[in-house]
Structures are given as structure tokens and as C-alpha cells.
Amino acid sequence: MQTTKSKKYFLLSMMLIAANLRLPIMIIPPLIKSIESQLGLPKSMAGLITSIPLITFAILSPIIVKVAKKLGNELTIFIFFLLLIIGSYLRIIPTITALMFGTFLVGIGIDSGNVLVPAIIKDRMPDEIPLGTSLYTLSMLLIGAIGTALSGILITKTNLQTTLALLSIMGVIATIFWLPNLKNNQKDNTQQSQSKVYRSVWNQSLGWLITAFFGLQSIVYYSFITWLPSILESSGIASITASNLLTLLQLSGLPCSFIVPFLSVRTGGMKKLLTMLFIGYAVAPLGYLISTSSLVFLTIVTVVTGFGSGLAFNMAVVFFTEKTTNPIQTAEVSGMAQSAGYLLAAIGPTLFGFLQSSTQSWNLIIIILILLSILLTLSGIFIAHHKPIKE
Numbered sequence: 001m002q003t004t005k006s007k008k009y010f011l012l013s014m015m016l017i018a019a020n021l022r023l024p025i026m027i028i029p030p031l032i033k034s035i036e037s038q039l040g041l042p043k044s045m046a047g048l049i050t051s052i053p054l055i056t057f058a059i060l061s062p063i064i065v066k067v068a069k070k071l072g073n074e075l076t077i078f079i080f081f082l083l084l085i086i087g088s089y090l091r092i093i094p095t096i097t098a099l100m101f102g103t104f105l106v107g108i109g110i111d112s113g114n115v116l117v118p119a120i121i122k123d124r125m126p127d128e129i130p131l132g133t134s135l136y137t138l139s140m141l142l143i144g145a146i147g148t149a150l151s152g153i154l155i156t157k158t159n160l161q162t163t164l165a166l167l168s169i170m171g172v173i174a175t176i177f178w179l180p181n182l183k184n185n186q187k188d189n190t191q192q193s194q195s196k197v198y199r200s201v202w203n204q205s206l207g208w209l210i211t212a213f214f215g216l217q218s219i220v221y222y223s224f225i226t227w228l229p230s231i232l233e234s235s236g237i238a239s240i241t242a243s244n245l246l247t248l249l250q251l252s253g254l255p256c257s258f259i260v261p262f263l264s265v266r267t268g269g270m271k272k273l274l275t276m277l278f279i280g281y282a283v284a285p286l287g288y289l290i291s292t293s294s295l296v297f298l299t300i301v302t303v304v305t306g307f308g309s310g311l312a313f314n315m316a317v318v319f320f321t322e323k324t325t326n327p328i329q330t331a332e333v334s335g336m337a338q339s340a341g342y343l344l345a346a347i348g349p350t351l352f353g354f355l356q357s358s359t360q361s362w363n364l365i366i367i368i369l370i371l372l373s374i375l376l377t378l379s380g381i382f383i384a385h386h387k388p389i390k391e
Helices: 003-017 029-039 043-071 073-090 094-126 128-158 159-166 169-184 189-195 205-234 239-251 257-263 269-289 295-322 327-359 363-384
Strands: none
Touching: 003 073, 003 094, 003 128, 003 159, 003 169, 003 327, 029 043, 029 128, 029 205, 029 239, 043 073, 043 094, 043 205, 043 327, 094 128, 094 295, 094 327, 128 159, 128 239, 128 257, 128 295, 159 169, 189 239, 189 327, 205 239, 205 269, 205 295, 205 327, 205 363, 239 269, 239 295, 239 327, 257 269, 257 295, 295 327
């Protein structure tokens, strides 16, 4: 059993790891103009900076599950976070090659936390999963949002290299704080042998439903994150205001870190969550179709859309833990969902950038995102009524 002190330390170190699972991606949108001008990066390639980590998640998620079974979850995260640090500081070198390869290494590091932290929470805090899940998603979303805001401020005060260097320090801090958790690392030969008797999540319909849900929320979220400033600027909104609205979109999802895990286990709670999800992600973005520079109107639309994004992501994480019966399944369904899910998400930013270049209009992209959000809600309804994954 963990002591109260060791549990508190685990939560702190886990939150620091979680803080780095969106931060290296979220600092990029405010820097895109500087990257394009300094490195001569074509606009058509700008979406790649967001897509590369997502493609990395898609390819490596199942591999990370296998590596973790051999090395242990805690050690796997530590090793992969060293790659995250190397990648973060490679991006400081002012060449497109260094930027892209560094982003690839960053994606590898992030993916280890994405896949394994929910399983570690289920393993280390079996009776307090809602608390662990809340703190995990809160750290991820809050630091990601703060990172976007700081990135926008720093790039106006310093240069691209300094901004990237300062915002990459969080990865170093998290890796140092994670070190004591290696004492609890288990290679888990017992689990490995047990896992052979479990039915593969890839052969179960619920595994695919959770994957669809995760993929749909990812493609909508990362497309908004990448292109919302451009969408707003096309309506005459100033660049700094558009950047602030993007930060607001992320901050608006923070309450969901607590609302979703605690409401999901209550009678009728999932129905309320799905209703709010539909309003936030399928109805609110209709406001972006109206060409207006009214800051009050756009703020309301952004807050409600951001709340929808928070609901969607937190519900996906809750499905990982609540629709599985043990930590092995949690890691496997997390790996599966993030593999196929992020492959879908990786298409979004690049495809929508290409579509906008072809049509010179953002309205088609907004309508597509709304339709995807309707499918997201429908998949959530099916998951909510489904029994947990079988052993």
C-alpha cells in the first residue's frame, strides 16, 4: 500500500508528466508566422508541425504498450521523456529539418505519457481513479493553455529560439521529478503471462467505438487549435486577440477535468455529459460561420466550444478507465484508441489547410468539423450504453 506522502509525490510527478503532454504542441500556433518567415516554411507545410506528433502517436502507441510490458510503465515514460527533451531543444536549431525531426522526437515522448499514465493511475490509485484522472487531465489542459498564452507573449518580447528554449524547461523538470517513481517500476512478467488469456481489445466492438470517439474528438480539437486564429483573423480579428481567444478556448475546458470523472459515475450523469457535448461541439461552432468582429459574440462562442472540447477529451480518458477491468486492458485500449485515433486526427490540420488554400473559405471546414462532432456524440451514446470490455 502507498503511504499518504508517497501518494502525494506520485500525484505531483504524474501531474508534471501530464503537463508536458500538450505543452510542446500548444506553444506552436502563436509561433507559426515567425517559423514561416524565419525558416522559409511554406504555409502548406505549417500544418505538419501539428500533424507530425499526431502521426507519431498513431504509429507508436501499440509499440509503447509492448515496450512497457518488457521494461515497466514508469521506466518507459522516463526513457521516452529523455527523447522529448532532446527533441525540444533540437527545435531551437533554425532549420526546417531540425524543427521537424525535433517535433518527431517530442511526439515520441508525449505518446509514452498519453498511453501509460491512465494505466499507471488505474494501477496505483484503484480506489481513487476519478481523482487521478481529474488531476491528470487538468494538468495537461491547464499547462497547455498557459503555454499558448506564454508563447504568444514571449515571441513579441524575444525571438523564436529563446521562446522555444524557455518553454521546453518543463520537460526537464518533469523528467527529474519522475525519477523516484522508478523504484516502483515493475517489468510485470506476471501480467505479461496473464495478458495472454485476455481477449484482444482489437477484436471487440467497444474497443473500436472508443477508438472512434477518441479519433473524432482529436481531429476536431487539433483542427481548431491549429486554425482558429486564422479563422478569426479572416473575420478581421487582430492577431493578438485571435491568440487570446485560442487560449480562452483551452481554458474553458478546464472545469471538465473535474465535472466529467465525477459526473460519469453518477446515475444519469453520462446523459447530461453527452447533451452538453452536443451543444458545445456541434451547436456552438455554428457561431464561427457568422462573419463578425464582435468580441463579445466570439468570446461566448469560443467559451462554449472550449467547454465542449474539454468534455470530449475527458470523456475519452474516462472511457479508458471505466470501460476496462484491469490496468493491462486500460493500457491496451488506450494504445489502440490513440493509434487509430491520432492517425485520423493527423489528417485534419493538414487537410483543412489544403482545403482552405483551394477554396479560400473557412466555412466548409467549420461545417465539416460540426458534422464530425455530431458523429462524436453518437459514438459516445453507443459507448455509454455498452458493457465494459470483456476479459
